[in-house]
Amino acid sequence: MKKIGVILSGCGFMDGAEINEAVLTLLAISRQGATPLLMAPNVNQYHVINHTNGQAVQETRNVLIESSRIARGEIKDINEVSADDFDALMIPGGFGVAKNLSNFAFKGAQAAIIPEVAKMLKAVNDQQKPIGAICISPAVLALLFKAKLTIGSDEATSQIINDLGGQHFQKNANEIQVDEELKIVSTPAFMLNAPLHEISEGIDQCVKKVIELS
Amino acid sequence: MKKIGVILSGCGFMDGAEINEAVLTLLAISRQGATPLLMAPNVNQYHVINHTNGQAVQETRNVLIESSRIARGEIKDINEVSADDFDALMIPGGFGVAKNLSNFAFKGAQAAIIPEVAKMLKAVNDQQKPIGAICISPAVLALLFKAKLTIGSDEATSQIINDLGGQHFQKNANEIQVDEELKIVSTPAFMLNAPLHEISEGIDQCVKKVIELS
Numbered sequence: 340m341k342k343i344g345v346i347l348s349g350c351g352f353m354d355g356a357e358i359n360e361a362v363l364t365l366l367a368i369s370r371q372g373a374t375p376l377l378m379a380p381n382v383n384q385y386h387v388i389n390h391t392n393g394q395a396v397q398e399t400r401n402v403l404i405e406s407s408r409i410a411r412g413e414i415k416d417i418n419e420v421s422a423d424d425f426d427a428l429m430i431p432g433g434f435g436v437a438k439n440l441s442n443f444a445f446k447g448a449q450a451a452i453i454p455e456v457a458k459m460l461k462a463v464n465d466q467q468k469p470i471g472a473i474c475i476s477p478a479v480l481a482l483l484f485k486a487k488l489t490i491g492s493d494e495a496t497s498q499i500i501n502d503l504g505g506q507h508f509q510k511n512a513n514e515i516q517v518d519e520e521l522k523i524v525s526t527p528a529f530m531l532n533a534p535l536h537e538i539s540e541g542i543d544q545c546v547k548k549v550i551e552l553s
Numbered sequence: 554m555k556k557i558g559v560i561l562s563g564c565g566f567m568d569g570a571e572i573n574e575a576v577l578t579l580l581a582i583s584r585q586g587a588t589p590l591l592m593a594p595n596v597n598q599y600h601v602i603n604h605t606n607g608q609a610v611q612e613t614r615n616v617l618i619e620s621s622r623i624a625r626g627e628i629k630d631i632n633e634v635s636a637d638d639f640d641a642l643m644i645p646g647g648f649g650v651a652k653n654l655s656n657f658a659f660k661g662a663q664a665a666i667i668p669e670v671a672k673m674l675k676a677v678n679d680q681q682k683p684i685g686a687i688c689i690s691p692a693v694l695a696l697l698f699k700a701k702l703t704i705g706s707d708e709a710t711s712q713i714i715n716d717l718g719g720q721h722f723q724k725n726a727n728e729i730q731v732d733e734e735l736k737i738v739s740t741p742a743f744m745l746n747a748p749l750h751e752i753s754e755g756i757d758q759c760v761k762k763v764i765e766l767s
Contacts, residue, residue: 358623362573366753369750389618390624391618392626408565408566408569408604411566411604412606414605535583536580536584
């Protein structure tokens, strides 16, 4: 049975992982008869947003603890996981990827990925294991890998991918972009305004493809 | 296009709505070509649990605000929604249903549903609109309606349903129980230890059936 690592970045798209994308990733993994290995960095979120009005609130929340709500407690500190422990890696989107796992939301092409996540991504790539990136995650991957990627059709973000030496391809929510050489698969998900079942199709294909490449 | 009300009870199964069940409900609604109308009571959670260790923490969180993380901000205070506004109602599970929407987790057969939720459930039933109940939600519905229900196979909980004058039927995660007369449909979801894609099948059937009955 294949084991699929899943990096979460909190719980809620404005300050953490996009919840729908995270669950649809777990659903796709289950459908493929694989097992998820959930992980998150044990760091505080960049901030906490009230999702009813988009305003930041004076609270501190931890990425690992909030992510465990999606994971039903079955989650590890990313520092306690090795790339040896799984066959492929998935990264659901949400602003958590751009605010907690990196500072991409604030620095764009000049952003950095936090050390524990960058180390994991490099180790997975070094072992030639596939990575599936959803929503905004492909743009963050572009900081490390000059890959063929999609984040849907957003011009500013696709320009950053191209500026970083990657290649952006426009795709629909129910489609994937595959970089066969680097074994990086991406799908736009909530970067596009699409019905949830179409987003689910894209994520299903993404998970299926990373398992196939593993 | 049918509109399906969805009552959320927070964000995380130990102190709020079961996140997977909530997302799979939204996915099923999207697949049926229907539109969700999300709502939650504007009340504080009974407590806040760190989902990595199951321990309560000294924090206060609001059910509506936390639910909005799942809803991506598209959610209303249940007091601002009328049963006239939708065609059928879904209630995903999680301890939030038994701790925030009611005190079922503490009082069992002697529990009460909070006024704003009880009022909505009665209004929906009075209008002969269907209700779909997932996981522990059917047991909470049993406080109001003597219905044919399933919560899977848990003996203590099914006994409470029978004690309340309902009728419990044992079902698998990919199955539903239908009370045609009361138009109440239920599926066990995480009350059973089943793979996520089987839980998704049960929720898909539940949503399909409530739309059919509406």
